Amino acid sequence: MKRSGTPLSFVRLLFSVWGVITMALTCDSSQVASLFPFVLPWDDDSPGITDISHLSDKPAGKEGFVGVGRDGHLYSGGKRIRFLGVNLCFGACFPRKEDSEKIARRIAKYGINIVRFHHMDMGTFPVGIRDPRTKDTRRLHPEALDRLDYLIYQLKRNGIYTNLNLLVSRPFNAADGLPPEIESLDWKERHIVGFFYEPVIELQKEYARNLLTHRNPYTNTTYAEEPAVAFVEINNENGLIHSWLGYQVDRLPSVFLKELQRQWNQWLRRRYATTEAVKRAWQVKEEPPGDELLINGGFTDGLKNWVLEQHEGAKAEASVERFPEGPDGPTVALKVRVLQKGRQGWHIQLNQPGLTVEPGVPYTLTFWARSERDRTISVGIKEAHSPWNDLGFRTNVPVTKLWSRFEFSFLLAQGDSNARVDVSGLGEAEGTFWFAGFSFKKGGTVGLNPDEKIEAGSVEIVLRGQQGRRTIHAQKDWITFLWQTEERYWRTIADFIKGELNYRGLVIGTIVGCSTPNLMAKLDAVDTHAYWQHPIFPSRPWDADDWIVPNRTMVSVRGGTIPSLALRRVLGKPHSVTEYNHPAPNTYSSEGFLLLAAYASLQDWDAIYAFSYSHRTDDWDLRRIPNFFDIDQHPTKMVTLIPAAVMFRRGDVQPAKKLICVPLPKDAEQQILLTANPWDLVHAGHLKVPGPLALVHRIAMATEGIPVPKGAERPGAQQVDGPIVSDTGELMWDLSDPTGGVVTINSERSKAVIGFAGGRIFKLGWLQIEGVRSLQDDWVAVTVTEMEAGRSPGRDRSRVRRLLITATGYAENTNMVWKTPDRSSVGRQWGDPPSLVEGIGAQIKVAFSARTAKAWALDERGQRRKEVPVTVGNGVVSLRLGPEWRTLWYELEIE
Numbered sequence: 081m082k083r084s085g086t087p088l089s090f091v092r093l094l095f096s097v098w099g100v101i102t103m104a105l106t107c108d109s110s111q112v113a114s115l116f117p118f119v120l121p122w123d124d125d126s127p128g129i130t131d132i133s134h135l136s137d138k139p140a141g142k143e144g145f146v147g148v149g150r151d152g153h154l155y156s157g158g159k160r161i162r163f164l165g166v167n168l169c170f171g172a173c174f175p176r177k178e179d180s181e182k183i184a185r186r187i188a189k190y191g192i193n194i195v196r197f198h199h200m201d202m203g204t205f206p207v208g209i210r211d212p213r214t215k216d217t218r219r220l221h222p223e224a225l226d227r228l229d230y231l232i233y234q235l236k237r238n239g240i241y242t243n244l245n246l247l248v249s250r251p252f253n254a255a256d257g258l259p260p261e262i263e264s265l266d267w268k269e270r271h272i273v274g275f276f277y278e279p280v281i282e283l284q285k286e287y288a289r290n291l292l293t294h295r296n297p298y299t300n301t302t303y304a305e306e307p308a309v310a311f312v313e314i315n316n317e318n319g320l321i322h323s324w325l326g327y328q329v330d331r332l333p334s335v336f337l338k339e340l341q342r343q344w345n346q347w348l349r350r351r352y353a354t355t356e357a358v359k360r361a362w363q364v365k366e367e368p369p370g371d372e373l374l375i376n377g378g379f380t381d382g383l384k385n386w387v388l389e390q391h392e393g394a395k396a397e398a399s400v401e402r403f404p405e406g407p408d409g410p411t412v413a414l415k416v417r418v419l420q421k422g423r424q425g426w427h428i429q430l431n432q433p434g435l436t437v438e439p440g441v442p443y444t445l446t447f448w449a450r451s452e453r454d455r456t457i458s459v460g461i462k463e464a465h466s467p468w469n470d471l472g473f474r475t476n477v478p479v480t481k482l483w484s485r486f487e488f489s490f491l492l493a494q495g496d497s498n499a500r501v502d503v504s505g506l507g508e509a510e511g512t513f514w515f516a517g518f519s520f521k522k523g524g525t526v527g528l529n530p531d532e533k534i535e536a537g538s539v540e541i542v543l544r545g546q547q548g549r550r551t552i553h554a555q556k557d558w559i560t561f562l563w564q565t566e567e568r569y570w571r572t573i574a575d576f577i578k579g580e581l582n583y584r585g586l587v588i589g590t591i592v593g594c595s596t597p598n599l600m601a602k603l604d605a606v607d608t609h610a611y612w613q614h615p616i617f618p619s620r621p622w623d624a625d626d627w628i629v630p631n632r633t634m635v636s637v638r639g640g641t642i643p644s645l646a647l648r649r650v651l652g653k654p655h656s657v658t659e660y661n662h663p664a665p666n667t668y669s670s671e672g673f674l675l676l677a678a679y680a681s682l683q684d685w686d687a688i689y690a691f692s693y694s695h696r697t698d699d700w701d702l703r704r705i706p707n708f709f710d711i712d713q714h715p716t717k718m719v720t721l722i723p724a725a726v727m728f729r730r731g732d733v734q735p736a737k738k739l740i741c742v743p744l745p746k747d748a749e750q751q752i753l754l755t756a757n758p759w760d761l762v763h764a765g766h767l768k769v770p771g772p773l774a775l776v777h778r779i780a781m782a783t784e785g786i787p788v789p790k791g792a793e794r795p796g797a798q799q800v801d802g803p804i805v806s807d808t809g810e811l812m813w814d815l816s817d818p819t820g821g822v823v824t825i826n827s828e829r830s831k832a833v834i835g836f837a838g839g840r841i842f843k844l845g846w847l848q849i850e851g852v853r854s855l856q857d858d859w860v861a862v863t864v865t866e867m868e869a870g871r872s873p874g875r876d877r878s879r880v881r882r883l884l885i886t887a888t889g890y891a892e893n894t895n896m897v898w899k900t901p902d903r904s905s906v907g908r909q910w911g912d913p914p915s916l917v918e919g920i921g922a923q924i925k926v927a928f929s930a931r932t933a934k935a936w937a938l939d940e941r942g943q944r945r946k947e948v949p950v951t952v953g954n955g956v957v958s959l960r961l962g963p964e965w966r967t968l969w970y971e972l973e974i975e
Contacts (some may be wrong), residue, residue, distance in 0.1 A: 114855070115890070115916035116966045118715045120940050122700040125185035129867055129884050129971045130722055130942025133188040135729050136239030140193070141307030145584045146241070148604060152652040154686045163241065163310070164677075164725040165194035165689035166711070167659065171207040171697025173200050174227040179700055184234035187693070190718065191725025194241040194310060196658055196689055197228070201287070202249035202267070206697050209291075216255035218283065220290055233298035236308040243311040243658070243689075244303065246288050246573075247271060247318075256283055261333035268318070269328055273336050275320035275569045276343060285576050288312075292581050304583040313588045313658070314573045317609070319595035319761075320566040321559070326758035330476065330543045337541060345537040347561050355533045362554040364527030365491070367442050373435055374501065377518035379414040386414075389429040394422030394507045398430075403448075403516050404483070410448060410517035422507030423618040425458075429507075430515070433464035433500040437471065439492050440552065444524035445501065446487040448516040451479045455513075457505040458545070461492060464500040471496055472755075475545030479513065489524030490548025493755055527551040552754075559750050567599055574603055588656070592648040596753070596762050598746045601783040605686070606650045609659035610641040613666055615708050628904040629708065633668035633859060634675060635821040635835035638804070638813065642679045643771030647763040649683065651741060651780040651789070656687035663708040665896070665906055670716035670861045670888035671823075671834050677724035678825050678832070681733035682806050683778050688728060690721070703913035704893040715915050716861075716888040719968045723830060723863040723886055732830035732865075734808045738777040741792035742767040746784045769795045775804040775813050820857065832863040837922075846927045851960075853921035854889045860920050861888045862961075881928060883972040887920035887961050919963025926957045928974050933957045935972045937965035944971060 125131075137143070143157025154161050166187065175183060187195070204212035204221065209228065211219035232242050251267040254260040258279055262270055274280035292304040292312070303309050323329050329340075352358045375385040382400050390396055396418045403410045414430075422428055437443065445459070460474030472493030477486055501520055506513060527550055532539045542550050542558040550558065570589045577583045586604035589595055593608065600606045612634045619626045634640035641660075649655045657680065662672035673690060680688050694700070694712045702713045711717040727733055742764055752762045764781050765771060773779060773795065782788045803814040815821045820836030826844040833842050833849050838858025841850040847864050854860050867882045893911030930952050936944035948965060950972070951958045957974055 114963060115892070115918055116963075117894075117914035118917045118940060118966075118968060119703045119914045120713070120715055120718050122702070122712065123182035123186060124941045125182070125189050126941045126943060128938075128942045128944075129882055130938065130969065131189045132191040132722060132726055132867075133238065134868070135191055135725070136188060136193045138237065138239040139308065140236045140239050140241045141310075145307045146310040146586060148586070148654055152654060153684075154654050162729050162731070163194040163656070163687035163689075164191055164729055165196055165243065165658070165687060166192050167196045167198045167689060167692035169199040169692050169695045170203060172692075172694040173197050173209070173231070174206060174224050174697060175231060175700070176698065177227065177230045179698070180227070180231040180234045183700065184231070184238045184240060187235070188238035188240060190721050191729060192721075193239060193729070194243055194687065194689070195235055195693070196243040196245065196313075198245050198316070198692065199248045200228075200245065201247065202251065214255075215253070217250055217252060218256060218286060220294075225294060229296040229298055232308070233296060236299060241308050241310040242306075243313065244291065244309060245313045245316055246291070247274075247284055247314065248316040250287070252280060252283060259333070259335045261335050264333060269323075269331070271315060271318050272320065272323040272328055273332065274315075275323075276340050276565050277336055281569070281572065284573060288573070288577055289581060292577065292583055304581045307585070309583075309585055311586050311588055311605070312577055312583060313590070313607070314570065314577075315590050317594050318590055319599075320569070321562045321596065321753055322594040322758050322761060324544050324562055325753075325756055325761075327476065327544045330545050341539075341541045342537060343565065344541050344558075344561055345534050345539050347564075348534045348539060348557070351557070352534065355528075355535060358534060358539070359528055362527045362551050362557070364525070365442050365551060366525045367523045369444065369524070370522035373520045373522070374432055374518055377432075377520070378410055379412045379516065379518075383414070385434075386430060386432050388416065389431065391427040391507075392423055393420060394418075394427035395420035396428045396506065413448075413514045413516040416506065416513045416515070418506055418510050418512070421509050425505035425508040427507040430503040431464070431500045432518075433498060435464075435499045435501065435520070436495075436497050437461060437492055437499045438495045439472070441522060442489055442491060442524040442526040443473075443520065443522055444487065444489045445473075445520050446485065447518045448483055448485050449477065449479045450481060450483045450514050452481065452512045454478070454480050455508070455511065457503060457513075459486075459488075460502050460504070461499055462502045463496055464498045469494075471499060473548035475543070483514075483516075485517075488546065488549065489526050490546070491526050491551060492548060493552075527554055555754055556750065559753050563596070563599070563746070563750055563753070566595065567602065570595075570599060570603065586654075591658075592650070592763065593759055593761060596749055597648065597650050597744055597781050598749050598783045601650045601653055601786075605654040605656055606648070607656045607658050608645045608648050609691075610645050610657065611660070611691075612641050612662040612672060615663055625907045627907075628900070629663050629666055631666055631668070631903045633820070633835065634662065634671055635813070635823050636815065637821075638815060639772050639775055640675070642675070643765075643774045644763075646679070646683050646774030646779040647765045647769060647771060649685070649780045651782045651786055654686040655683070656689070657685065658687070658689045659691035660688060661691050661709055661711070664705050664714060665892065665903065665910075667856065667890045667892070667903055668859060669714075670720045670891070673717065673724040674720050674727075674825075674832055674834055674861060674863065675823060677728040678733050678811055678823075679775065681728055681731065682736050682808065682811055683774065684735035690717070704911060704915045705891065706910070713915065714891070715917050715968060716891045719886050719888055720861060720863065723832070723865045723884065726865050726867070727825070727827070727830040730829070732827045733810055733825065734827065736776065736778040737807045739780060739789065739792045740769060740773055740777045740795055741780045741782055741788045742769055742794060743788055744781040744783050772804060775811070776807055820859065825863075829866040830863070831865075832861070834861045835859060837862070848925040848927070849922055850925075851921065851923040855918045856890055859889060860922065862886070862920065862922055864924065864926075881974045883926065883974070885924060885961070885970040885972060886968060887922060887970070888917070888968050889920050890918040892916055917968060919961075919966060921960075921962045924959050924961060924972075926972070926974065927955055928957060929955055930957050930974045933972065933974045935959045935970055937967040938969045938971055939967070942969065
C-alpha cells in the first residue's frame with residue numbers, strides 16, 4: 081500500500097508503531113493507585129525556596145525600554161536581560177481585578193518575567209477585547225480595557241513585562257467596511273488579504289492605534305510610551321508566501337485576487353515595460369505535443385495500469401461504463417464510488433505510476449471529470465515512491481454534475497523515473513465520481529498565454545496549484561513579487577507603530593517558519609514556535625472528542641524540537657520562542673521546559689515562553705489539568721518551571737563556545753522558496769546545517785548584508801553520533817541505551833537527569849543521582865538547583881548552601897478516562913480535581929563539606945512540611961527521595 085506522504089499521515093504512522101511499544105511502558109491499575117493529590121494553589125505567593133521573584137527587578141521597565149545591544153541580545157539599563165514568559169489567551173487576558181493581583185504575584189513567584197497577551201482580538205468581552213454591542217470588529221470594550229489595564233499594572237509592579245499581540249484571530253467582516261466575500265473565509269484566511277489589500281491594512285492600523293495610544297489610568301502611560309511593554313507583535317503565525325505555498329491564496333474570492341493581479345501587473349510593468357520583454361525574460365516555451373505517456377488513459381481496459389488506493393478504513397470501488405453521448409473523444413468512463421470516506425481526503429486516490437518525467441520541459445495533462453455533487457479534488461504529478469513528494473505540479477479541480485474537460489500545461493521542478501499522475505482528495509465524503517479520457521504528453525505552451533498582456537493588466541497571478549504552468553523564470557519573478565509585497569506589509573505596520581504611534585519598544589513580525597529569515601531580520605527581533613507532539617485531529621480541526629497526543633518522551637528522539645528552533649536563528653537579532661509546550665495529557669511532559677531552557681541557554685537565546693498559562697476568564701482555582709496547553713494548574717509543569725527559569729534567566733548553562741554560521745542572502749532565500757513547505761519555509765537546514773549540531777554548538781544564519789563573523793565555522797564533519805555532548809561539556813543527550821534516552825545537565829549551579837534513568841549512576845560534578853525508581857520504566861525528570869544563600873539571622877550566609885530538588889514524572893487528573901491503552905487521548909473526559917502525581921524514588925548525594933545538613937519535603941506552596949532524613953559523612957550529604965514523602969520537591973540546606 082502506498083502512502084500519500086502528507087505530514088499528518090507520517091505522524092499517524094509513527095504513532096501507530098509507537099503505540100505498540102508504549103503499551104508496555106504505561107502504568108497498570110495498581111501503579112495508578114499509588115498516585116497522590118498535588119495541587120499548586122492558583123494564588124500562591126508565599127516566600128521560601130520556591131519563590132524566585134527576586135530574579136526580577138521591580139517595577140518592570142524602571143530602567144526604560146528594553147533594547148538590543150551591539151551583540152544582538154536584549155538589554156535593560158545596560159544589563160543583559162533574558163525573558164522566561166507565559167501566554168495568556170482569550171478571556172484570561174481580562175481577569176477580575178482582585179484576581180489580577182493574585183495572578184501577578186503567583187506568576188512572579190515562579191520566575192516568569194514577561195506575559196504575552198494572545199488571542200485578545202477574536203471574541204467580544206468577557207472572552208475578548210472587542211465590544212459585543214457592535215457588529216463590526218473595530219470597537220474595544222471599555223471594561224475589557226479596564227481589566228487589561230489593571231492586570232498589566234499589577235504585572236509591572238511585580239517586575240513582569242508585557243508582549244502585546246496585535247493580530248491573532250480577529251474575524252474581519254463586512255460590517256468593517258469590507259466586501260461581503262470576506263465572510264466566506266475562515267478567520268485566519270481573512271488575515272491573508274491584509275498583506276496586500278489596503279482596507280484591511282487600515283483596519284490593522286486602527287486597532288494598533290486604539291490599543292497602543294490608550295492611556296492606562298493605573299500606570300498613567302499609554303501602551304506606546306510604557307517601558308514595561310517590551311514587545312509588540314504584528315501578525316501571529318502568518319505570511320503571504322506561507323499562505324501562497326499552502327494553497328490558501330488560491331482559494332481567496334475573486335474580488336481580492338483581482339487586486340493582487342492588479343499589483344502583479346503593475347510590478348511587471350515597472351520591471352519589464354512591455355509584454356514582449358516579459359516573454360523574453362520568462363523564456364516562454366512552446367513545444368508540439370509528443371507521444372502519449374499513459375497506458376489505458378481511456379479506461380478501455382478497466383483499471384489496468386491504474387491504482388485505486390484506499391487507506392485507513394476508507395473504501396471505494398471502480399467500474400467501467402459507456403461515456404455519454406455528446407462530447408467528442410472518450411468512449412468509456414471510469415466510475416469510482418466512495419463507500420466509506422477517509423479521515424483525510426487522500427485516503428482514496430486514483431493514480432497511474434511508473435512514468436518517467438523530466439524537469440524544465442512542457443507537459444500537458446487533459447481529462448474529463450464529473451461527480452454526483454459539487455466537489456473539489458486535486459490533480460498532480462508526484463513521486464510514486466517514498467517520500468511521495470509532488471514534482472512541481474499540483475492543482476485543485478472543481479468537479480460538478482456536468483462533464484467538464486480540464487487541460488493543464490506545466491513544467492516540473494524535478495524529474496523522476498517512477499512518477500505518477502495522481503488524482504487525490506476523493507475520500508473527503510461518500511459519493512460517486514466519473515473520469516474519462518486521461519492524456520499525459522510532453523509538449524504545450526508554458527509561461528504566458530497569448531491573451532495575457534501587462535499593458536492590459538491581464539497577466540494572471542501564479543496560483544500555487546498551477547505553478548508549473550509558468551516557466552522557472554516566471555516563478556522566480558512571482559516569488560520576488562510576493563516577497564516584496566510581504567516586505568512592504570511588515571515595513572508599513574512596523575513604521576506605523578514606531579513612527580506615527582511613537583512606540584519605543586521592540587517590534588516582532590511573525591515567526592520564522594511562516595515568514596522568512598531575511599524578512600523578519602528587518603524588524604527588531606526574530607521569533608519561533610514549537611510543540612512536542614502537538615494534538616492531532618484526525619477528523620475535524622479542534623474536535624474535542626476525536627484527537628490524539630502521542631504519548632512519547634522527547635529524550636528518546638535526538639534533539640526533538642530543539643534543532644527546528646535553532647536552525648531559524650538570525651545572526652545579530654534577539655531570538656525568542658514565544659510558544660512552546662509538550663501538550664497534556666502527555667505523561668512525560670515535565671521534561672519540556674527543562675529541555676528548552678537548557679538548550680536555549682546553550683544557544684544563547686533571549687526569550688522563551690510557555691504556551692500557555694491559561695485560556696480561562698474567571699475559573700482560576702481549577703485544581704486539575706484543564707486542557708492541552710494551560711500550565712497554571714498542571715503540577716509537574718509548574719514545579720519544573722522554577723528550575724528552568726533559574727537555569728535560563730541566571731545563565732547557569734553556558735553558551736556554546738563555537739558558532740556555526742551560514743550566509744543567507746535574499747536571492748538564495750527566494751530560490752529555496754520555490755519548492756518550500758509552507759510551515760518550513762527557509763532555515764539553516766536548507767543550507768546543509770545538520771540539526772543535531774544544535775545540541776553541540778550555537779547555530780545562526782547571516783542574512784542579506786550581514787557578514788559571517790570571524791571565527792565562526794561552516795557546517796562540516798562535526799561528530800553528532802552517539803551521546804551528543806555540548807562543546808561546553810555541560811549538556812549531554814544520550815541515546816546509547818536502547819531502552820530509552822537520557823539528557824543530563826551538569827552546570828555549576830543547575831543539574832538534572834531527564835529520561836530513563838533506572839539502574840544507572842549519574843555523576844554530575846558535586847552531585848550524584850542513583851537508584852531511580854518511577855512508574856514509567858523509571859522515566860524521571862530530577863533537578864537539583866543551587867539557590868540563593870540562606871537568610872537566617874545570625875548565620876554566616878557564605879557558609880550556607882540551599883538546594884531545591886524537584887522530582888517529577890507521571891501526572892493525570894482524578895477520574896481521567898483514557899480512551900487508548902497507550903494514553904494518547906481522553907477525549908472530553910479530562911477528569912476531576914484534584915490532579916494526581918507519582919512520587920519519584922532516587923538517592924541524592926551531594927559532595928559538599930558539611931557540618932550539618934537538613935532536608936524537607938515541601939508542600940504545594942513550597943513550604944517545609946516534613947523533615948527528610950539526611951546523612952552526613954566523608955564529605956558527602958545524602959538523602960533518599962521517595963513516594964512516601966508525597967511531594968514533587970524538596971529543600972536541602974547544608975552548612
